Amino acid sequence: MWEALSDQAKAMEAMADGTALPSLYLSSLDPGVGKTQTLYAFVRNLVRSPAHAGVGVLICLGRLEEVRSFVQGMNAFGVLPPAAVAVMTSDPALNALGHPVPQEAQVLVTTHQRLERMRGRRLSDASAFLYQGKPRAVRVWDESFLPARAVVLNTNTIAGLLETLSTINPDLRARIMATVNEVEGLPDNSAYTVPDFAGEFGIGLPKVIRAMGRRAPTRLKDAAADLWHLSGRTVSIRCGNRDGWSLVDYRDSLPPDMAPMLILDASGRVRVTYDDMEARGLLVRLQSAVKRYDNLTVHLWDKGGGKSSFSNHGDELCKEVARMVLTKPQEPWLVIVHKPHPTGGDYERLIRQHLQGADVDVAFLTWGNHMATNAYVDRPNVILAGTLFYSDAQYEALKRSVADQRASDACVSAEALARVKMGETMHHLLQALCRASVRRCEGDGCPLTDAYVIGSSRHDFQGAIAEAFPGARVKPWRPEGLKLTGYVTKAIAYLSEMAKVIQAGAKVRFKQVALAIGMKPENFNKDVREHPAFSEALDELGIVEVGGTSRKTSFQFS
Structure with missing residues (x-):
């Protein structure tokens, strides 16, 4: 684990020194091992390093709720200069935690959503993310990372756009309605080419969004954006019993020049999405060390x-x-x-x-x-x-x-x-x-x-x-609780009483238990010990079966 944390620090150091290759670097250490603490320590030392005064840091978090605790965490073991950190979110109260001019702060904390709004534009061209006029060299993405945004557009959601579209162009509305009907007649897992609505009718997405008005739900605006993105493209059609028909594709959402960047995701060792990114040559896995969960x-x-x-x-x-x-x-x-x-x-x-x-x-x-x-x-x-x-x-x-x-x-x-x-x-x-x-x-x-x-x-x-x-x-987990009957009930009751008075590590022979509950020892194995409910009850009592090399003979108390 220490070696894996060192690997994480070395990846960030290479970015700070300008020697990192343009790849995504994945640290997939399990929760609680110290990925975030390592990031805190690195940032504090980078800010204090005169040799790295011109090196900017970009940290991307998943949700607004994480921003405040993250900024506080960076200061927990050594307060950073007030001008060193800026926060860029949709929440003015969170932004007030840092420097009012993000481009002047060496460390910029923002959200995934801010980067995804770039819609594929280059990070180096976005002045809001620069530091001293240059792209921030150290880039860290916390939690789940996807190189593009998955698009799943349900036909019921498309139908929700029809009222707005009828005010723009009735023929456009009819064309989209016909598309919905056509899609809903297709079998599952079909390929389908969506008509080019913008090209056919000369109507761009901005006009559709304006027609919706400011009070339109965000989900409908997103649906319009997805539909215009899918226009003219070949998509997959999926039909689910509850979900109806959906158009399936994906769209670029992040800047193409995000690399080099460090991804901190504990789920990196179990999600196969990272396997595909690695196969494409986009991603390099840093050393990992799987935590044990015996307790x-x-x-x-x-x-x-x-x-x-x-x-x-x-x-x-x-x-x-x-x-x-x-x-x-x-x-x-x-x-x-x-x-x-x-x-x-x-x-x-x-x-x-x-x-x-x-x-x-x-x-x-x-x-x-x-x-x-x-x-x-x-x-x-x-x-x-x-x-x-x-x-x-x-x-x-x-x-x-x-x-x-x-x-x-x-x-x-x-x-x-x-x-x-x-x-x-x-x-x-x-x-x-x-x-x-x-x-x-x-x-x-x-x-x-x-x-x-x-x-x-x-x-x-x-x-x-x-x-x-x-x-x-x-x-x-049995919702009715553990139901025991007959001799099984008697055996567990006897062992439960023994557990109250017997010393840890002590043993009681199977024969003793059988005789105590009025049972023939030769029937005890088949009718009691092999009963699944008996095994579960033993486990709950902390009792294990022990004996010789060929067969078990006794119960041992923990």
């Missing part, structure tokens, strides 16, 4: 946890989440839930209702806000009340954007789509669970943490957890 136990409930499942069964699922919280009412919890749904309801509110005012310390985050916060690192219990999935159209758009593969080039195979989906599943699992205490680093591992995940086995969550969290134990 993490994941309790997995084999049940659908997507948005639709919560929409249909929200009350049942929220009731079980509350029941699980109440199994350890003296310990703090973190629960990650879906955002409120128009029909399913407010899931945080439902869970709190089922807690019935119990005095428990439970914090909530919503999917979409489950990354890049350290506010919950002292919580040893975390529940993923549902999981985040995308449509096949979105996974395909993601694949095409990183592989630079247009619909006119080739289809995306089912196998490639499955790999992208698994990579994104592991990405969300890693980021979400690492909001809790599992994020912290103790040696090369994590603290004792219990995680509870709702996810159907058809998505291979067991495999995803094993790869994302090496060494973690996966146990079933």
Whole structure:
């Protein structure tokens, strides 16, 4: 881990000295290892270095909420000069944290969205991002990076533009309506060439945006921009049962001269999107070191946890989440839930209702806000009340954007789509669970943490957890609790009482337990020890089976 952090520092040093090759450099160390602390230390030392007085730094963060904590973090172990840092966002209060003239500050903190607004224009031509008239040499992108923006345009969203388009040109409206009807008659995974609306009617995107007016929803303005971008292009058509028909493509959004740049993304080792960038020669992986998760136990409930499942069964699922919280009412919890749904309801509110005012310390985050916060690192219990999935159209758009593969080039195979989906599943699992205490680093591992995940086995969550969290134990989460019957109940009751009085490391022979519960020893193995519920109950008691080299003979207490 120390060597990997040194690799990160060397990459930034090479940028500062002007010796870095024009590549994207990926540091994929797990959460909590120290990527951000290394960045803080580097920035503070760069600003203090007389030899690097003219070297500017550009730091791009994912969300506005991260900016304040990042600026504070840079100052935590040595205050930077007030004029050294500037903040460039859409929030005036955040911008006030730094120098009022960004071009005069050696360190500029901004957001991904600011860079994406460049729409492919060169960074060196954007005066707002320069330092002393030159491009900033040290560039750092925090969290997920994509070289282009995935475009998924649903036909229902296109239909929402028709009212505005009718005020501009009725024939244009009719042409787009005919396009929607044509697309909705195509089979899934078709290639389709979108008419060139701008060329046919001589109407550019700015005119469409002006016709919408200032109060038009941002999503509709974005849809218009995507539709005009797709005009004249060959796209992929995806048809989902719930999502209807979508046009799939991608568009350049970032400056083409972003490299050299350092990407800090803990999910870099599990997301296959980086594999495609590496295959294209865009990306170089820095040394990594995978954290151990032997102290993490994941309790997995084999049940659908997507948005639709919560929409249909929200009350049942929220009731079980509350029941699980109440199994350890003296310990703090973190629960990650879906955002409120128009029909399913407010899931945080439902869970709190089922807690019935119990005095428990439970914090909530919503999917979409489950990354890049350290506010919950002292919580040893975390529940993923549902999981985040995308449509096949979105996974395909993601694949095409990183592989630079247009619909006119080739289809995306089912196998490639499955790999992208698994990579994104592991990405969300890693980021979400690492909001809790599992994020912290103790040696090369994590603290004792219990995680509870709702996810159907058809998505291979067991495999995803094993790869994302090496060494973690996966146990079933049974919503009805562990049901024991007959001799199994008696055996666990007997062992539970023994655990209260027996010393750690002591052993009790199988025969002793069988006789104590009134059972013939020869039947004990088949009827009790091989019962799956018995094995789970033993695990919860911390009891293991031990014996000779050929067969087990006794229970050992921890």
